[in-house]
Amino acid sequence: MRNLIIFLPVFGLVLLGCNSDRNSVEPDDSTLTVYVSFNFDLSHIADGTFFTKTEAGYPISISRLQFYLSDWLVERKDGSTINSDIVSLIDAQDEDSRRFSLDIEAGSDWETMHFLIGLPTYLNHTNALENTLENQNMAWPDPMGGGYHFLKLEGRFMDGEDEYGYAMHIGTDPYVIPVQMHLEDKAEVISQSGEITLEMSIKEWFANPHTYDFNQDGNYSMGDTSAMLMLAQNGQHVFTLKN
Amino acid sequence: MTRQIRAFIIFLTVFVLTLAVSCESENADNFDWPDYDPTPIELEIPGGFPPVIIPPDNPLTKEGINLGRKLYHDKILHIDGLLSCSSCHLQEYGFTSPGTAILPHINLAWSRNFMWDGKFDMINVNLEYVSLFEVEDFMQTNVSRLNEHEHYPGLFYEAFGVKEITSTEIAYALAQFMRTQVSGNSKYDQVLAEGIGTPVFTEQEMWGYELFFSETGDCFHCHGNKLFTDNKFYNIGLDSVFEGVNKGLYSVTGNPADLGKFKVPTLRNAALRNGFMHDGRFKSLREVIEHYNSGVLNSPTLDPVMTKPGKEFGLGLSADEIDALIAFIHTLTDEEFLSREELGPP
Numbered sequence: 001m002r003n004l005i006i007f008l009p010v011f012g013l014v015l016l017g018c019n020s021d022r023n024s025v026e027p028d029d030s031t032l033t034v035y036v037s038f039n040f041d042l043s044h045i046a047d048g049t050f051f052t053k054t055e056a057g058y059p060i061s062i063s064r065l066q067f068y069l070s071d072w073l074v075e076r077k078d079g080s081t082i083n084s085d086i087v088s089l090i091d092a093q094d095e096d097s098r099r100f101s102l103d104i105e106a107g108s109d110w111e112t113m114h115f116l117i118g119l120p121t122y123l124n125h126t127n128a129l130e131n132t133l134e135n136q137n138m139a140w141p142d143p144m145g146g147g148y149h150f151l152k153l154e155g156r157f158m159d160g161e162d163e164y165g166y167a168m169h170i171g172t173d174p175y176v177i178p179v180q181m182h183l184e185d186k187a188e189v190i191s192q193s194g195e196i197t198l199e200m201s202i203k204e205w206f207a208n209p210h211t212y213d214f215n216q217d218g219n220y221s222m223g224d225t226s227a228m229l230m231l232a233q234n235g236q237h238v239f240t241l242k243n
Numbered sequence: 244m245t246r247q248i249r250a251f252i253i254f255l256t257v258f259v260l261t262l263a264v265s266c267e268s269e270n271a272d273n274f275d276w277p278d279y280d281p282t283p284i285e286l287e288i289p290g291g292f293p294p295v296i297i298p299p300d301n302p303l304t305k306e307g308i309n310l311g312r313k314l315y316h317d318k319i320l321h322i323d324g325l326l327s328c329s330s331c332h333l334q335e336y337g338f339t340s341p342g343t344a345i346l347p348h349i350n351l352a353w354s355r356n357f358m359w360d361g362k363f364d365m366i367n368v369n370l371e372y373v374s375l376f377e378v379e380d381f382m383q384t385n386v387s388r389l390n391e392h393e394h395y396p397g398l399f400y401e402a403f404g405v406k407e408i409t410s411t412e413i414a415y416a417l418a419q420f421m422r423t424q425v426s427g428n429s430k431y432d433q434v435l436a437e438g439i440g441t442p443v444f445t446e447q448e449m450w451g452y453e454l455f456f457s458e459t460g461d462c463f464h465c466h467g468n469k470l471f472t473d474n475k476f477y478n479i480g481l482d483s484v485f486e487g488v489n490k491g492l493y494s495v496t497g498n499p500a501d502l503g504k505f506k507v508p509t510l511r512n513a514a515l516r517n518g519f520m521h522d523g524r525f526k527s528l529r530e531v532i533e534h535y536n537s538g539v540l541n542s543p544t545l546d547p548v549m550t551k552p553g554k555e556f557g558l559g560l561s562a563d564e565i566d567a568l569i570a571f572i573h574t575l576t577d578e579e580f581l582s583r584e585e586l587g588p589p
Contacts, residue, residue, distance in 0.1 A: 048500035048543065063500075063547060133293045133353065136468035141456035154547040164555075165547030220551040223458040 032106040033195045036069070036090050036098045037242060040202055045093050050158060055207035058214055060166070062155040062202065065092035066138065068148065070123065072102055073114040087123065089134055108191040110183050117177035117235050118150030124173055140171035144223055147171060151235070153205060157214055166214050168205065169222040170231055177235035186243045197242040204238040205231060277397050279404035281306045286352065289427025290436060292469045295352045301371055301415045303422060306402040309589070311420025313398070314413060316588035322383040328417070329588065335581050337512030338424060344523040347516075349509050349580075352422040355474045359505050359521035360488075361495045370421050374414035386410060426511050426580040427469070434574070444574065450564075451571025460558065460568055462510075462535075464548045471510040471575065477546040478503035480539035481520060488522055502544045512581070514573045528569045536560050 040062075044051045050059040072084040084102040091097045118124070124147035129135045140147045153168040170177070181198075183190065190196050206212040210230040221227035281304035286295055297303060314320060315328045331345050332338040338348035346359065357363065357373045378384045389395045389408045399408045402416060431452075433441045444452060454460035456467070465473055476492045485493070485502045492501035505521045519525040525534065537557040539549055551558075560568070580586075 046498065046500060127291070131291070131293050133355075133468065133470075133474065136293060137473045139463075139467055141463050141467065143453045143457045156543070156547065163541070163543060165545060165550040167547045218552050220458070220548070 030105050031194070032102045032104055032190075034069075034088075034100055034102060035195060035197045037197055037199045038065075038092060038202070039199055042092055048156070050156075052202060054157070054214075055203065055211045056213040058157040058159060060155050060157045060202075062092075062153070064152055064154040066090065066149075067117055067151040067153075068119050068138070069115055069117060071114075071116040071120045072104070074104065074107075074110050075112040075114075076107065076109045077111050078109065087119065087129065089138065091134075106191040106194055106196070108188045110187040110190070113181045113183060113196075115179050117179060117238075118170065119148055119176065121173050121176075124148060124171075124176070145172045147173075150176060151231075157219070159215065164214070164219060166219040167222065168227075168231055169220075170228050170235070171222070172228075175225075175228045175232040177232050179236060179239055181239065181241055183241070186241060189243050193243070195243075198239045199242045200238050201240065202238075205234050208234055208237050210234055274396065274406075276406070277401050279400055281402055284308060286422060287425065289425065289432060289469070292350075292427055293353065295422070297352075297422070298369055298371060301418060303419050304402060306398070307416050307419040308423055310398045310402045311416035311418070312585070313589050314416055315420050319388055319392070319395075320378065320382045320384045320413070322385055326382070328377070334583075334586055336515050337426070337581065339516065341516065342518040342523065342526075344518060344521055346506075346508065347512065348421055348424045349426050349511050350470050351424065353470050353474070356476065356506050359491070361476060361492045361506065363495075370418035371414055374417040374421070375410060378410045378413050378417070384410060384413060386413070389413070424580075424586060426577040428579045429511065429577040430574040431571075432577075445570070447567050447570045448574050451567035451569070452574075454560070454564055454568055455571050458551070459564070460535075460560070461548060461551075462568075465507045465546075466510050472507040474507070476501070476504040476506055478505075478542065478544045479535070480541065480545050480549050481524070481534065483540040483542040485542075491521070500544060503542060504544060510572055511575045512577060514569075514576050515581075528572055529565065532560075532565050532568055536565065 040051060045062050045065065048061050048063065050061045053059050067090055068087060069090060070085070070087045072086065074082050076082075082104050084104045086100065086102050088100045089097060119129075123129060126139065126142055126146040129148065135148065138148045138152070140149055149169050149171045151168065151170040154166065156163055156165050210217075210233060212227075212230055212234065217230060218224050218227045221231060284303040284305050286297070286303055288295065301307075315332075318324045318327045318330070320327060329338075331340055331343075332348050333340055336347075339345045344359070351357075351370055354370070355368070357368055357370075363372065363376070386408055389399075396406070396408065399405055399412055399416075403412045405412055430442055430444075430448075434444055455462045457463075465475070465477055465479075467473065478491070482489050482503055485491070490502060492504040493499065495501075513519075514528060517526050519528075519531050525531045535557055536559065539545070539555075539557045541550075541555070
């Protein structure tokens with residue numbers, strides 16, 4: 001028993017110490033926890049397997065998947081709103097980054113949730129985010145407009161027998177991706193569990209409304225405004241609610 | 244038992260006892276131990292650099308850093324007394340040696356991966372861990388030589404409060420010193436500081452900067468940020484068949500997806516080098532950029548950012564653009580760092 005009494009606070013301290021260098025707030029009982037999941041086995045990121053096919057028919061692998069989520073706004077049934085300016089950098093390969101807490105309390109009267117894949121204009125300029133190596137590595141260089149990469153989705157694709165790389169990068173204000181989620185009958189469940197699960201579908205990046213074709217539309221999107229526009233529009237549909 | 248043997252045993256016992264007593268008296272009892280009250284030191288971080296994570300059990304102290312500096316430049320660490328760290332890691336070249344694949348010691352305080360192929364297959368490797376490897380496995384330091392030394396026991400006591408030196412304290416002192424090998428005062432840094440009297444880029448350097456930090460040159464994806472390395476591992480298409488030393492991270496992880504991936508080296512002070520890449524295969528910056536320009540080889544682990552539409556084998560830069568990139572990399576040379584007295588031999 002004594003051991004347990006000592007152990008518990010120490011364990012708590014260890015937990016607190018874990019994620020001190022992230023932007024987001026630690027999960028906590030009263031605030032809403034967001035959990036980001038993916039519709040594929042994440043071990044494929046490390047093993048390089050061609051595990052799925054794009055709408056245009058190319059088998060793909062994924063070697064990197066990182067993006068920002070920000071600018072959260074909830075509309076209640078009575079029309080009032082609450083918002084959270086928590087910014088989270090999600091790295092599919094970093095388990096810790098996929099769960100974060102918004103500084104708002106979930107309510108059963110929630111109707112619609114809005115957020116951005118990317119960053120709002122006021123944060124999308126060089127050095128606006130906390131100075132961490134992770135944020136610096138997401139920088140969108142000044143000669144290309146400054147700010148940050150909203151998304152880095154990279155891997156390889158098969159074109160017949162041949163294999164090439166693709167790098168789908170999105171950045172700069174016009175290509176930020178607004179996402180809207182109608183909670184409908186799930187508001188009650190979310191408010192009770194205090195947790196919301198958003199699942200990203202990889203196929204959607206290349207499917208809807210634009211069938212993205214690496215050969216025609218480019219396998220490297222950075223600085224290619226028409227490629228970024230297609231991806232940004234597709235990006236509005238990549239998340240679904242999984243509660 | 245014969246007399247001789249008995250005599251020998253007595254002799255041995257006396258000898259060992261004498262040894263033990265003499266060591267005791269020298270190193271513990273009669274030794275005049277100095278005070279253990281190390282002075283904390285705050286690492287000076289150049290503008291815009293991310294914060295440094297310093298392990299709580301090895302905070303920087305004046306005594307620790309000074310001791311690390313002395314050890315770094317002392318051949319006593321080598322089993323045969325032939326080499327010091329600085330025999331290979333030479334300050335005037337950014338703590339590497341020309342013509343070799345010796346990794347430089349530049350801003351390692353921020354490093355999260357060490358050695359070209361990652362070597363230590365674990366997360367959270369830090370400078371303490373790497374230094375311990377250098378001391379125990381590479382230099383095979385004979386620790387008793389330090390314990391018997393005229394000055395070292397006192398210096399270690401002042402820094403760490405220990406009366407018996409072990410490889411751990413040696414590694415900790417080296418790690419402290421290496422955290423002070425900070426280079427962030429190159430022309431590039433001064434230009435970016437944009438103060439009164441700060442230098443400006445020449446037209447060619449500016450062009451190189453723009454190429455470096457845009458999709459045309461596309462160097463920033465891996466050598467971006469203030470450190471000029473993102474601290475990760477990539478295959479940049481040097482080979483398409485991977486053997487021996489060219490297997491890279493694979494030789495540590497055994498994961499075929501890691502074949503040919505190597506640590507991204509910093510480009511700070513890289514203009515001083517004349518052996519580039521993990522095997523020193525290129526002899527000039529021009530050869531390096533020629534590789535990125537037209538020598539990229541495809542393979543299943545080639546990094547995705549290395550292939551752009553219509554540019555399968557590289558960037559397709561003009562000769563003038565290559566010159567501009569080289570000029571820009573020269574602005575990352577930090578003369579103050581290369582001659583900073585506190586980093587040289589004490």
